[in-house]
Amino acid sequence: MSDHYERVKIELQQMKEVENEAAADEEQLPPASVSPIPADVSFTARRDLSKSSINGRSRSKSRSKADGRERQVNGKQLPYLTPQKSDYSQGQSRVSDEPNLHIKGTAKLLKGKTAANGHVESCQRQTDGKCEHHGKEAKKRRAVTVDTSKAKTSLEALKMSIRQLKWKEFPMGRRTACDIYWHGVSFHDNENIISGQVNKFPGMIEMLRKINLSRAVRTMQELFPEEYNFYPRSWILPEEYQLFSTQIRLLKDNDSTLKPTFIVKPDSGSQGDGIYLIRDPADLRVISGSPIKQSVVQEYIQKPLLIDKLKFDIRLYVLVRSLEPLEIYIAKEGLSRFCTEPYQEPSQKNLSHVFMHLTNYSLNVHSGNFVHSDSCSTGSKRTFSSVLYRLASKGVDIKKVWSDIIALVIKTVIALEPELKVYYQADIPPGKPGPTCFQILGFDILLMKNLKPVLLEVNANPSMRIEHEQEVSPGVFEYVPSPVDEEVKVGVIRDTLRLMDPTQRKQHVTSSTGGGSPEAAIVVETGSDEKEGLADSLPSLCLKQVFPKYTKQFNYLRVVERIATIFLRFLGVKGTMRLGPTSFRTFIRNCKLSNSSFSMASVDILYIDITRRWAGMLPDSREAGMCLQAFIEAFFYLAARRFKALLLREQVLLLLEVCEGALEGQSHSEKPRPHRSHTNPASSQSSAPTTFSSPALTRRRHRPMQLSAKANTEN
Numbered sequence: 001m002s003d004h005y006e007r008v009k010i011e012l013q014q015m016k017e018v019e020n021e022a023a024a025d026e027e028q029l030p031p032a033s034v035s036p037i038p039a040d041v042s043f044t045a046r047r048d049l050s051k052s053s054i055n056g057r058s059r060s061k062s063r064s065k066a067d068g069r070e071r072q073v074n075g076k077q078l079p080y081l082t083p084q085k086s087d088y089s090q091g092q093s094r095v096s097d098e099p100n101l102h103i104k105g106t107a108k109l110l111k112g113k114t115a116a117n118g119h120v121e122s123c124q125r126q127t128d129g130k131c132e133h134h135g136k137e138a139k140k141r142r143a144v145t146v147d148t149s150k151a152k153t154s155l156e157a158l159k160m161s162i163r164q165l166k167w168k169e170f171p172m173g174r175r176t177a178c179d180i181y182w183h184g185v186s187f188h189d190n191e192n193i194i195s196g197q198v199n200k201f202p203g204m205i206e207m208l209r210k211i212n213l214s215r216a217v218r219t220m221q222e223l224f225p226e227e228y229n230f231y232p233r234s235w236i237l238p239e240e241y242q243l244f245s246t247q248i249r250l251l252k253d254n255d256s257t258l259k260p261t262f263i264v265k266p267d268s269g270s271q272g273d274g275i276y277l278i279r280d281p282a283d284l285r286v287i288s289g290s291p292i293k294q295s296v297v298q299e300y301i302q303k304p305l306l307i308d309k310l311k312f313d314i315r316l317y318v319l320v321r322s323l324e325p326l327e328i329y330i331a332k333e334g335l336s337r338f339c340t341e342p343y344q345e346p347s348q349k350n351l352s353h354v355f356m357h358l359t360n361y362s363l364n365v366h367s368g369n370f371v372h373s374d375s376c377s378t379g380s381k382r383t384f385s386s387v388l389y390r391l392a393s394k395g396v397d398i399k400k401v402w403s404d405i406i407a408l409v410i411k412t413v414i415a416l417e418p419e420l421k422v423y424y425q426a427d428i429p430p431g432k433p434g435p436t437c438f439q440i441l442g443f444d445i446l447l448m449k450n451l452k453p454v455l456l457e458v459n460a461n462p463s464m465r466i467e468h469e470q471e472v473s474p475g476v477f478e479y480v481p482s483p484v485d486e487e488v489k490v491g492v493i494r495d496t497l498r499l500m501d502p503t504q505r506k507q508h509v510t511s512s513t514g515g516g517s518p519e520a521a522i523v524v525e526t527g528s529d530e531k532e533g534l535a536d537s538l539p540s541l542c543l544k545q546v547f548p549k550y551t552k553q554f555n556y557l558r559v560v561e562r563i564a565t566i567f568l569r570f571l572g573v574k575g576t577m578r579l580g581p582t583s584f585r586t587f588i589r590n591c592k593l594s595n596s597s598f599s600m601a602s603v604d605i606l607y608i609d610i611t612r613r614w615a616g617m618l619p620d621s622r623e624a625g626m627c628l629q630a631f632i633e634a635f636f637y638l639a640a641r642r643f644k645a646l647l648l649r650e651q652v653l654l655l656l657e658v659c660e661g662a663l664e665g666q667s668h669s670e671k672p673r674p675h676r677s678h679t680n681p682a683s684s685q686s687s688a689p690t691t692f693s694s695p696a697l698t699r700r701r702h703r704p705m706q707l708s709a710k711a712n713t714e715n
């Protein structure tokens with residue numbers, strides 16, 4: 001009853017605010033370049049965790065006042081327990097004992113604590129509630145509005161971020177449009193958004209399912225096998241079961257000492273659900289009579305890097321700020337999740353030892369060995385910087401580790417981008433009003449013993465919880481603040497908001513000055529780009545721009561995106577994701593690809609053959625026609641047919657030139673199509689790939705294409 005009353009009160013209050021604001025906004029809108037951060041707020045870098053405990057306490061109180069209702073997670077009430085202060089100070093003293101390493105840009109991280117996650121402090125010099133410095137001017141600034149009604153488990157971290165920025169939260173939604181909509185699950189959490197920005201891209205969840213991610217990376221592996229060898233060899237089940245069995249049999253026949261291990265992951269599983277290890281295809285768990293479940297079976301990395309004899313992985317947060325132009329940021333701080341049983345290379349005996357082989361927090365937290373620590377550099381969940389610190393102290397070249405990770409992230413997003421654009425156009429067709437999108441992704445990365453990073457998976461909805469469940473007495477669980485999570489996640493959300501600030505029109509995009517050299521030229525540095533365009537009073541962003549910053553090093557990889565641009569052109573603007581047979585014919589005709597040896601009848605056969613096979617591989621799809629992946633396969637086929645005796649990549653590049661040349665000629669005589677930018681208002685630089693001269697164009701021969709079998713290039 002009182003809950004309901006509180007909600008009504010909040011709603012009424014919001015309605016009033018909307019009215020007042022509407023009136024006030026008209027007179028008080030600031031010039032576009034003015035910082036949205038009220039002048040009476042100053043930021044200081046987070047100093048230590050003991051402060052965080054104090055803030056944690058007061059935060060807990062003020063939240064209950066401000067929200068006027070109890071926090072709920074999964075239907076449970078969540079009282080906050082304050083960790084013992086002595087724990088914090090112990091953790092802190094450990095952290096601050098660590099010497100500082102001065103590696104450009106990582107110095108802050110290497111102290112074992114990050115300054116990136118700044119704190120808000122009230123302006124010290126206040127008189128009569130007004131800041132001396134900024135006076136009334138600050139009051140006139142329009143606060144950015146954020147609809148948090150669908151934020152779900154990221155709500156706590158989001159609220160803290162909004163409070164730090166002094167923005168305006170709408171916890172129950174708002175009648176009029178908000179600047180930013182924060183969704184907990186997908187783009188569609190809130191339907192009918194026609195303006196503003198949403199923190200999810202349409203199609204991201206679908207693209208990041210294990211099978212689709214594997215397919216997208218595989219397409220890139222076909223073109224750039226060496227550049228994409230950071231993803232373990234994978235087979236898609238059930239369609240590639242025979243291939244998997246045959247290849248493994250051949251492998252073992254050739255070398256009987258080989259004892260490979262594979263990890264089987266259900267397609268839409270998460271948190272380690274349904275995952276198991278096998279040593280032979282015959283060990284796949286199949287319920288008799290039913291088909292093999294949709295899943296990915298993957299080469300198991302047998303020699304991971306260990307710390308304290310434990311396997312661990314890295315969760316890195318990556319912001320895709322816009323698709324067009326492509327803008328990618330990486331959080332300088334991440335999490336390392338540790339196993340809770342000492343690692344041994346897989347053997348028939350230990351295959352089922354989950355706490356030894358799987359690093360998932362959700363699994364290991366149930367192990368008796370799990371260590372909750374208030375320090376960022378000990379325990380079963382630590383900051384990535386503390387791990388880097390450990391490695392650096394052993395002489396590891398951590399700049400190289402970082403630059404390899406940056407390359408992995410950029411390449412992965414480049415693999416996903418083409419299909420994401422198709423989803424985007426289907427949901428928000430050109431000319432239709434709609435929001436722009438951005439998204440925080442969770443990259444799970446494993447470091448191999450030789451320090452090479454391997455991509456395990458990408459999460460569309462990485463957990464942004466800043467509390468963890470703890471058994472306070474037998475059978476009684478409570479949620480308590482988790483300083484490590486708070487340290488990392490609040491910074492990521494707050495700085496994402498800062499980058500998406502609609503009132504901050506000035507570009508954060510740096511010109512692509514990365515130089516034309518290969519990836520080794522990635523320089524791990526803070527640079528000034530993160531600060532550019534941001535108010536002086538703010539700490540530097542914990543998100544580091546990596547694209548377009550490193551455009552020159554990676555743009556040559558964006559070949560599939562050019563194929564997708566052609567696909568989208570012939571798809572039209574009907575909100576569909578599949579190409580019909582007539583449109584495919586038009587593509588062939590307009591690009592002048594048919595001739596006496598390749599008739600339109602052959603074109604139809606090609607269309608039917610490929611489309612039918614892909615329909616079989618995508619059983620859930622309700623739409624008929626040719627999907628992007630099938631179009632790419634057709635494109636590869638056409639390229640191989642036309643340009644013989646070259647690498648597939650070269651064939652494809654040559655065909656792209658033919659098609660783009662033909663289409664360009666036509667578009668001069670055509671009316672331009674309405675084009676909807678996938679960008680956010682702060683970005684204007686186009687990073688669409690144009691010229692492609694790969695530094696590694698001629699390394700490997702590709703096997704001949706077969707029309708009736710999807711090319712398969714396990715590296």
Ligand code: ADP
Nearest residue numbers: 232269270271272273299300301358359360457
């Ligand atoms: P989920 O989405 O269920 O967490 P992941 O792909 O992240 O699935 O796998 C779960 C865990 O299994 C990872 O955190 C990692 O510890 C381990 N793992 C996954 N793939 C591999 C691999 N190819 N080699 C070694 N370990 C792996």
